[in-house]
Amino acid sequence: MADETVTEFDRAPDVERRARPRWRLFGKLALKFWSGETRRHAWLLTFFVALFIALQLAAQLSINAWNRYFFDALESKSVDALWQDVLLLPVLVIFSGLAASGALVARMTMQTHWREWLTETLAGWWLEDQRYYRLEVAADEQTSPEYRIAKDVQLAIDPLVEFAVGFVTAVATAAAFVGVLWTIGGALEFDLFGAHFILPGYLGLAAVAYAATAGGLVYIAGRPLVAAVSQKNEAEAQFLAELTRLKENAESIALIRGDADELMSILQNYKRVVAAWLRQIRCNGVVASFQSANGALVPLIPLVLVSPKYLSGALTLGAVMQLASAFVAVQVALNWFIDNFVRVAEWMASANRVDELTEALEGLDIGVIMGEKEFIDFGVSDDDEIHIEELSVAHRCGRVVVASANVVIPAGEKLLVGGASGTGKSTLVRALAGLWPWGSGRILLPKDAHIVFIPQKPYIPLGTLRQALLYSISDKEITEDMIHGAMRRCGIGYLIKNLDEERRWGQTLSGGERQRLAFARLLLQRPQIIIMDEATSALDEESQISMLRLFNEDLAFATVISVGHRSGMEDFHDKKLVLERRAAGAHITSRKLQKSLWHLFDDAALY
Known part of the structure; x- marks a missing residue:
């Protein structure tokens, strides 16, 4: 049975999942901003963005027409017309400035609210049902969810809004000014090989053809930039995670004088960051060369194209200036992709990283990380007892730690789980606490049971000591007494006396004080089920006895499941289950406190 389970769990990840297009999950999730509860607010913001885009385009067309009137007045030396144009200019400038300002405010407001919504959604999904814990132990590679939520969400949302606004603006601007080129520029007539040709709207066609050619060249030259940006972002995230790990384990590293090794590890990680940056810089250089050449050519091309018609008298100076301005406007609009190629690459990389986090969180729910769809089934028991039925606890790759376990834990019973290191004790109690879902079978808990898990190193949040004591307690009224x-x-x-002082209590308190604080928190929480993993390891023997007495006195009503090796713990428990590893499979050795037989198989322990 164990071999079959290993084969099932060790299957390759789903091919369809690997082959699907990137950003599918990101797009599916992010676009719910316009279809979920926030849809009215989202569509209102969209309306204002579209309105100001239209006003900006109107301002551009007005200034373009003003160019013609102004230069025609200069050519004809008409002082009255010139003064009319001069007086009209401030009005156009103010109108253009207000339209641009409104567009900026509307766009940034949409970016802020969309990012706020997506951050709340992803953070809520990540923190719900202990996914933050399961993701750390399930992911094949470090996913750095904190970096992706804090930074990559911003890098995926902000440019996306800018791209959408830029794309709509570019299409509308190009269409409007191609119309100007088509109508004002007229047709080009020329003779070639004895034949007479008429090319209508030649300036509009030339503008579109030039923009398409330049855009195609930049796309081909800049394609490697997407992968380079993605590798750079991943290297940055890994480097940040390395520094965070160092900070979190500062005391342990300092005590064993691991400074030199940590410095070497950090510098090696940073070398990968530097290498990734250099790859991106080289790709940026290629794109920049095309952008520079394009910027130099664009103002000159329309003057060359309209000069024959101006010299023939078919166009006035004002018309030439209007057409030149319109040609540049078309190029700016159609070269939007060229000018934003680097940012498009950065967006693709960040959206990909958000998509990977979304995929990982979804994978925790559907089981694709293990290559199969069966988790331990957590249900509600018909009584106040804990029922474990055919429970198999496995590594995510399928190797079994506990197989076919059946037991009933009555309400108020104190159960001690023992055994040699590496037999899967911690993994078993994590499964009972609902933190480890991989495996099969059922765990039935009393309805609405309040479960508290106490690890060896209790979590102390930032803030005051009072906040640390009341952490996660929101459904009870706690008095000062x-x-x-x-x-x-x-x-x-x-x-x-230090209750309301803000300190880094997680670093200030000793290991024993942290464990005592966890027990004080228990007295305030008064949960129905308490699950502990070496929760008294930092206490001296007398202090351990004092804390364990709580289970026979203040918390006598609670069901307790604990892992521990230290002497004296048996005196405070009703039953002891010992996990022992044997060549033919682990089993429980009958001992004084043991009243239930568990059939266990240990192929590869996790802890």
């Missing part, structure tokens, strides 16, 4: 009583009962009464 209750807080003081719990602290005194757990031997940290001397910290009462």
Whole structure:
């Protein structure tokens, strides 16, 4: 049975998932801003963005027409017409400025609210149902979800709005000014090989053809930039994660004098960042050369194209200036892709990283990370007892830690799980706490049971000591006397005077103090089920006895499942289950406190 399970879990990831187009999940999730609860607000923002785009285009067309009137007045030396144009110019400038300002405010407002919504959605999804924990142990590679939510969401949303606004603006501008070139520029007549040709709207055709040629060349030259930006972002994220890991383990590293090794590791990671940046810089240089050449040619081409008609008298100076301005406007619009190629590459890389996080979170729910769709089934028991039925706890690759376990834990029972290191004790209690879903079978818990898990190193959030004590307690009214009583009962009464001080309590408190604080928090929470993993390891024997007495006195009603090796723990538990590894499979050795037989198989332990 174990071999079959390994084969099932070790299958390659779903081919369809690997082959699907990138950004599918990102697009599917992000576009719900316009179809979910925020749709009215989203469409209102969209309307204002579109309105100001139209006003900007109107301002551009007005200034373009003003160019013709002004230069015609100069050519004809008409002072009255010239003064009319001069007086009209401030009005056009103010109108253009207000339209541009409104477009900027509308666009940035949409970016801010869309990013806010997507960040709340992703962060909520990540933190719900312990996905933040399961993702760390399930992902084949480091996903750096905190960087993707904090940074990549911004880099995926902000440019996307700018691209959408830029694209719509470019299409509308190009269409409007191609119309100007077509009508004002007229047709080009020429003789070639004895034949007479008439090319209508030649300036409009030339503008589109030139923009398409330049855009195609830049696209071909800049394609490697997408991969380079993606590799750079990934290297930056890995470097940030390395620095975060160093900060979180600063004390342990300092105690064993690991400074030199950590410095070497950091510098090696940063070398990868530098190499990734150099690849992107080289690609940027190629794109920049095309952009520079295009920028130099664009103002000259329309003058060359209209000069024959001006010299023949078919066009006035004002018409020439209007056409030149219109040609440049078409190029700016149609070269939008060229000018934004680097940002498009950066957006594609960031959107891809957000998509990978979305895919990983979705994978936790549908089981694709393991290559199969079966998780441990968590349900509700018909009584106040915990029922474990045919439970198999497995590594995510399928190697079994616990197989076919059946047991009933009555309400209020104190269960001690023991065994040699590496037999899967911590993995088992994590499965019972709902933190480890990989495997099969059922775990049935009492309805609406309040479960608290205490690890070996309790979590102490930033803020005051009071906030640390009341962390995750929101459904109870806690009085000052209750807080003081719990602290005194757990031997940290001397910290009462520091309750409202803000410090890094996770670093200030010793390991033993942190564990005592966790027990004080238990007294305030008063949960129905308590699951502990070496929760008294940092306490001396006397302190451990004092804390364990809570389960026979203050918390006698609670069901307790704990992992521990230290002597004296058996005195405070009703039953002991010992996981032992044997050549033919692990099993439970009957001992004094053991009342239930678990059939266990340990192929590869996780902890």
